[in-house]
Amino acid sequence: QVQLVQSGAEVRIPGASVEVSCRASGYSFTExxxxxxxxxxxxxxEWIGWVNPPSGTTLYxxxxxxxxxxxxxTTTTTAFMELNSLTSDETAIYYCVRENGHxxxxxxxxxxxxxxxxx
Amino acid sequence: xxxxxxPPSVSGAPGQRVTISCTGDSSNIGARYDVHWYQQVPGTAPxxxxxxxxRRPSGVPDxxxxxxxxxxxxxxxxxxxxxxxxxxxxxxxxxxxxxxLFGTGTTVTVL
Numbered sequence: 749q750v751q752l753v754q755s756g757a758e759v760r761i762p763g764a765s766v767e768v769s770c771r772a773s774g775y776s777f778t779e780x781x782x783x784x785x786x787x788x789x790x791x792x793x794e795w796i797g798w799v800n801p802p803s804g805t806t807l808y809x810x811x812x813x814x815x816x817x818x819x820x821x822t823t824t825t826t827a828f829m830e831l832n833s834l835t836s837d838e839t840a841i842y843y844c845v846r847e848n849g850h851x852x853x854x855x856x857x858x859x860x861x862x863x864x865x866x867x
Numbered sequence: 868x869x870x871x872x873x874p875p876s877v878s879g880a881p882g883q884r885v886t887i888s889c890t891g892d893s894s895n896i897g898a899r900y901d902v903h904w905y906q907q908v909p910g911t912a913p914x915x916x917x918x919x920x921x922r923r924p925s926g927v928p929d930x931x932x933x934x935x936x937x938x939x940x941x942x943x944x945x946x947x948x949x950x951x952x953x954x955x956x957x958x959x960x961x962x963x964x965x966x967x968l969f970g971t972g973t974t975v976t977v978l
Contacts, residue, residue: 783967793905793913793956793969809966843912852960852967853903853919857912 750774752844752858759864760834767830768861770844777825778802781847783854784818784829786840798847799827834865871895871957871970878976879947887973889940889957895968897938900960904933904942907954916955917942949977 755769770782784796797808799818806818817830827844841860848855872890879885889902896902904917915924917933920940930951932943940959944951957970 785969792972793958795967795969807965809964848918851919852901852958853915854905854913854958855915855918855924857914860912 750846750856752846752856754842754844754858754861757862757864759866761867762834762836762865764834764865765830765832766834766863767828768842768844768863770827770829770858772825772827772846775846777820778822781850782818782820782827783845783847784816785843785845785854786838787843787860788837788840791840796829796842801827831863834863836865836867839863839865870961870964871959871968873955873957873970873973875971876974876976878978880978881947881949883947884943884945885947885975886944887942887955887957887975889942889970891938891940891959891961891968893938894963895938895959895961896935896940898962900962902933902935902940903958904931905956905958907956909953913956944975947975947977951975952977 751773753771758766778801781798783798799806801820815832820827843860844858845854846856877885901919905913906916907913920935921933930946934941955973961968
């Protein structure tokens with residue numbers, strides 16, 4: 749069965765960086781785009797960007813450009829998201845999500861990784 | 868930042884029907900991009916509930932249905948059950964922003 753298993757919770761101070769990983773299994777990793785979405789406590793869902801596993805091509809929403817880097821390792825079927833210059837209001841759960849084909853449908857979600865940013 | 872507006876909350880008694888609206892504009896829903904809906908039970912990851920405006924993934928009860936017209940979409944839940952208490956989000960693509968957008972989210976409460 750399709751699974752996206754994310755790395756564990758992280759704690760960072762403001763200004764630091766964090767990398768979250770997402771290991772995919774149960775399907776052909778290079779055939780589906782991986783997106784990253786975050787959710788601050790008590791808030792809604794915010795789309796961050798995507799990485800296309802076969803090529804490594806990425807696209808980020810404008811507000812994160814210059815601060816986020818999405819990569820992938822096809823040998824370990826793992827996607828990564830690094831976010832730099834963290835601020836305290838970026839405490840959130842970060843999800844990796846599989847897009848079904850190129851349809852915009854987010855059909856499988858990771859369990860989420862809590863990133864806490866506090867001094 | 869979302870330009871997809873949903874009501875913050877809706878409620879209904881068990882067995883009743885509730886609807887959730889998702890209002891966009893000519894760059895997203897009005898541009899005929901498909902709308903998808905997700906259900907998020909507190910403390911868990913979102914789950915795909917409706918895709919391509921009105922299609923249900925395998926395993927989703929037919930109590931859930933979706934529709935779209937103009938610059939808005941709707942999710943209906945008929946025969947409301949206690950297990951339907953959750954947050955619901957619409958999602959689509961915006962060609963002006965070149966972004967995937969989520970709605971502001973709606974909390975469904977079963978009275």
